[in-house]
Amino acid sequence: MLQRRIPLLITFLTGVIIVITFFIPHPPFGKLQDDALVWYSIILGFSMLIGVDSLLRFHYRRIARREKGFGFSFVFYAGFLACFITGIISEIKFGDAFAEGTSFRYLYDYILVPLQSTMFALLAFFVASASYRAFRARNFIATLLLITAVIVMLGRIPIGAKIPGITPLTDWILNYLQLGPARGIRIGIALGAISMSLRLILGIERTYLS
Amino acid sequence: MMILLILSLSVKAFDTPNDGGGSITIEVVGLNGDLKNGYVYRNSMEDTTFELRGLISRTSYKYVDDGAENGKEYLYKVELEFDDTTLTLFTGPVSAKAQWYDPTRTSVLIFLIIFSGFVLWFIQLARKNPEGLFIRKIPALDAIDEAVGRSTEMGKPTFFIHGLSGITDAGTLAALTILRRVSSKVAEYETPLIVTNYDPIVMAASSETVKQAYAEVGKIDNFNEKNIVYLTYEQFGYTAGVDGLMIRENPGAVFLQGYFYAESLILAETGHSVGAIQIAGTTAATQLPFFIAACDYVLIGEETLAASSYIGREPVMLGSVKGSDYGKLFIMIFIGIGVIFATIATILNIKGNSILMNAFNTFMGWL
Amino acid sequence: MMEVIGIWIACGLTIAILSFLYGDNPIYKFAEHLYVGYSAAYWLIYIWHFEIKQMVVQPIAGRQPGAIWLIIPLFFGLLMLTRWFPRIAWVSRWSIAFTVGIGSGLVLTGGVQGFIIPQVKATLLSLWTGNVWESINNFIIIFGVLTTLLYFFFSREHKGILGAGANIGIVFIMIAMGASFGYTVMARISLLIGRLSFLWDSILRLIRFF
């Protein structure tokens, strides 16, 4: 009862209220959708404590048991503490850890930014290796994939403009040919998501509960 | 010229429509770009003073006064400054009120009723008559058992990698259904399963899902909460962490499910480099091409969302899929009729008859 | 001086992540563990600063009207913490159910208003516009949307007209996939350009410094 029925009821009520208030501008309903987003992020904040705690324990265990590569768990702790401590200090000292000039920002600029953008940049290499492997004219559909990809790739660089027809063809593919399927896929996803939401509200879909 | 302009000017004050109240809109009608400044003053009908509220917008010729009290009457005075003259106009009394229904959203309401109607109707039908419901083949979902099986034969763990969306995203909930299937297979074969999480709420839900699956096949003792890993709520930190785990744990099967952003290809290429069978599914239309290029099986968009019905094959679920298909059919027919209407309207319009065209445009405006 | 040290660190981390291309190695492991640790703490500070502090603490401390409603997310947030106690961990399902309810409600209304209606509306094109090419392009868009939607019919076997339509749909889908892939290559390369420019500029700066 408490474990299954109540959660289903909570989902039902919350979902229905959110949907109904969408059509009612009158206070206090009009703002409810916006408020709900804020509420969601507050709950997310609490859950993050659980998540981070499990991560800290994971590395603590590795060190305690001297598991293979446990030395790197010290690096993990160093990174965690460096950020956490500078964050707390900057928050107390300046009231805003994210302001320019705090030690927290210094670490952000010189540790997080390069890590983040280099990780992202790895994609340039993976895009090359994936296209080398995947774009083979194995059958009709694979050939289509390959041909459109190559045409658009050429059309996006200035040299493509020198091959007659490539630029207009690329523009035509992007503006018309791919527009229909792109729209169809998205309408499909939206419909699927709506149908899924209905199932959730009705309590038919309850993977995580039973 | 100037006199003509001024004679044609008027000012309107009305309750701002379709809102939560507390707001009155003042609109100057008949202006066309010569306005230098337009000041709006308000009198609360309690004394004779007019208080400056703000300026008329020079692009929309409107001012929205949000400081009105609901139900209280106000008078407004508008001073319009032109290059060579100033004009003062009065309007009111007017009061603000909150509306109980937003008619601009009627089309949303109608669509929701029709679509939910189909889904509910077919769920009801399925309850009464559970036989004969069909769902087309989705190869990527059939491959789940094979992938876990092969991973077991090779003595390698199975990886389930969640995307970056939270629990509020339909794609994440679909991912959880697939996780449910994967974990019951894994529990049955007694191979290790590692679930990586980006979002802590999803982690909690994953943990519940996997635990339930293990309990169902009677292997609850084999369930290890520590294998439901939380990494970090940072896109590429998560990617770096998952990549590292994959390279070191060397999985035989990798499931990439949920909403992904750019990291999709980094993860899929790393999974491929360790030789795992990869089954991906996402509602992120932008990332589908990369999964198609780098993975063995891909659930395309809506296929992901149909997964729970496909796997469970429960009549009510299949009924909802059927209802949703009818919703899709409704949209297609709607598009079809709309296109025919638009075509006829355009042809008539070219020939000089604009009645249908105007009707069409009115309809589009309402929609 | 701090900036020079920062650039050294950033360069080092950039190279450490790039080394992953060669294969797993201790330098990458170092960067990876630092990254996970650092960013986990970063989001704790982030959530505190931007969500808990600004959306919970300040409204309550400032006795803002409506702050009383924050009791709802706080209640469900606290329930989430029951995950620390395995025997009552199931209570956290209530919070999960609440967030699922919020999500379903938002998807139902947002999906229709924000996506389905505008996209369907944009597809209501005329098949004859007075211009042959424009008319053909309109037809292609409409045809692409409809056949793609046919591919996403699940409750009937893809045979006969439905089968033919769905097959055309998958052809359109693959063209869209190829176009999107080809178009994306550019972005991925841009990221690498950004990173390599940074490395090159930093090298020049460091050379000048010494």
Next chain:
Amino acid sequence: MIWEKLTKIDRRYIFLFIGIVVLLPIVFNLKVSVKISDEVLSAYKEIDNLPKGSAVMISIDYDAASMPELQPMLKAILRHCFKKELKVILINFWPLGVPIGAQGLEEVAREFNKTYGVDYINLGYRPGDVAVMLRMGIDIKKVFYTDLSGRPLDSLPIMNNIKNYDDIGILVGLEAGAMGDAWIQYVGTRFKQKIILGVTAVMAAEQYPYLQAGQIVGLIGGLKGAAEYETLVNIPGTGLVGMASQTYAHLTIIFFIIIGNISYFVLRRKGKKK
């Protein structure tokens, strides 16, 4: 034999080639010229046709990761706005993008000798995403009481004539994520705001439905879009340099695809003979 080796080529060779061709133009400062596409031209025209003194709101919805693509765009658009004597209001929906946006704005404003608070303003970041967008439709000053550095908005002359979206000529969203959809769905749909999106190249293909539906009036996609805009404004920047690396990298990838297909067909023919 050689073809068999090629199909199983160690992907690290591909990585090496890509690294080299991207690095060379950066080191030797090579440039290429670009052709202008319609969607960038229409974005340019929309801004170009705004009357002098109109306000352009630019939303920085990206962080360092997408800086290589979106920062050249930001700078090119700012240069255009300042050249046309338009007022610029910068806001942020990605807190991590705040310093990036500020840096670009200050740099370009200095080039044009513009005055803060009169010609441009940086409102900074307020949490709440969509809620902030919606509330700005009522009154910007009720969401952003102060600018980035804490000055009250009422004390800055640029904000005198600006209350909400009605007073914003064009909204330019520079997007690396889902914020662009939110701008369109919430602000475009509800407040009838004209929107131009500048997006990373990966997202660009996805925006065409919006462009075609008239939900956005212009689209600038990726580094190429930035390079095109730089060309239109006639002030070359990092976008154009990057295009050279881009060109060589694309050609390298296409070269590898061709090699891959030749080896595939040669091997298949051999397989058939056997």
